[in-house]
Amino acid sequence: MHSSPPLPQVSWLSPRTLGLTLALVSALAFGGSGTAAKPLIEAGLSPLHVVWLRVTGAAVVLLPLAYKHRDAVRRRPRLMVGFGLLAVAGVQACYFASISRIPVGVALLIEYLGPLLLLGYLKFVQRKPVSRAATIGAGVAVTGLACVVEVWHGLAFDALGVLFGLGAACCQVGYFLLADAGRQGDRPVDPMAISAYGLLIGALALTVFTRPWTADWSVLGGDVVMNGRVLPATLAAGWMVLIATVLAYLTGVVSVQFLSPAVAAVVANLEAVVATVAAWFLLGERLGGWQLVGGALVLIGAFTAQTSRPAEPGPEPADAADLAAPVGLAQLAESVALAEPVALPEPVALREPTDPPAERSAAGGHRG
Structure with missing residues (x-):
């Protein structure tokens, strides 16, 4: 078996500390995406087009990196396709389908059930030991997220919306496993x-x-307003692309190399807290008592999870890339690699979200 490619090392930091630092940077970067996206949405771009701008802009920035590592596609094509479809496109497609049918707060909470689903997959499917600290931390963090989004204000049951939300959660699991x-x-x-x-x-x-091609991209040539301050639209777009996507993905993926996927997933729950606090400071949105309580619980959950020690590695599968994604998701990546295209659903059946938090969170504040 070949060894993994060498990762950057910092002499005065342990690998675990470096991994936690990178995971926190990733959470901070991801969490600020909604704050940068909202002025663009208010200027006339739809949330879907803002997401396309975010991901495509980041892909263009990373083209030199893709060219440098072009041999990776030949060596692990299914891994690359799976990550692109699940961890990037899948999260976005399922999330937007979900918020078109159920309140944003509920959709976010369902999506951030990902760490708990990940723990269940590791324990019951891959038969790997899961520490009690990681399990408790994930539970506390999800409870905190329920407070942050005040899920009780928007409780509504729509079976399809809930299924799309669970789809986003499964894609989030795929992010860490892949x-x-x-x-x-x-x-x-x-x-x-x-x-x-x-x-x-x-x-x-x-x-x-x-x-x-249906969007009015002339918006990017003008100005946007952020909490009464006029800024160039390109500044908001640049932050969203370079910080909230390029930096967020690079640091997030590297952090998983130093941590277990379970710990990295729980730390990622801090994104929702960062998004809420950033909206408070930069957009002037009110931060209530429940958000403060929820934020504290998420921090406690993340701290509890990171105190868990790495489990002893079990027997390694013949090809981890084939077994990494949850049941059903691995088959999706494999079918693409075998030239069996998987078409993303056209959003013709989606209806625009109507609850106030949708505008704040639709294009950011969540992974992907």
């Missing part, structure tokens, strides 16, 4: 390659789903 799978097996690939090709493939898939 990021971890890159270092395993006899054909390891650089995590930078996973990010670059994942965004590139995700951008191609989202192009079919969002139909960007």
Whole structure:
């Protein structure tokens, strides 16, 4: 078995500390995406087109990195396709389908059940030991998220909306499992390659789903308003692309190489807290008592999860890339690799979200 490609090392940081630092940077970067996206949405772009701009812009920025690691596609094609379809395009498609039918707060909470689903998959499907600290931390973090989004204000049951939300959660699970799978097996690939090709493939898939040629892109040539301050639209777009996507994905995927997927997933729950706090400071949106309580619970959950110690590795599968994604998701990636295209659903059946939080969170504040 070949060893994984060498990862950057910092002499005065342990690998675990470096992984936690990168995971926190990723959460901070992802969490600020909604704050940058909202002024663009208010200026006239639809949330779907803002997401397309975010992912496609990041894919273009990372094209040199993709070219540098072009051999990764030949060595692990299913891993690259799976990450692009699940961790990038799948999260976005399912999330927007969900918020078109159920309140945004409920959709976000369902999506962030991902860490709990991940723990269940690791324990019951891959038969790997899961620490009590990680399980408790995930439960506390999800409880905190329910407070952050004040889920009780928008309780409504729509079976299809809930299913789409669960689909987003499963795709989030795929993000962490596939990021971890890159270092395993006899054909390891650089995590930078996973990010670059994942965004590139995700951008191609989202192009079919969002139909960007219907958008009024002249908005980017003007100004936008952020909490009473006038800013160039390109500044908001640049932050969303470079910080909330390029930096967020690169640091997030690399962090999984130093941490277990379970710990990295729980730390990622901080994104929702960052999104709420950023909206408070930069957009002037009210932060209530429940948000403060929920944020504290998420922090406690993330701290509890990161105190867990890595489990002893079990027998390694013949090809971790084939076993990394949850049941059903791995088959999706494999079918694409075998030239059996998987078409993303056209959003013809979606209706625009009507609850106030949708505008704040639709294009950001969540992974992908």
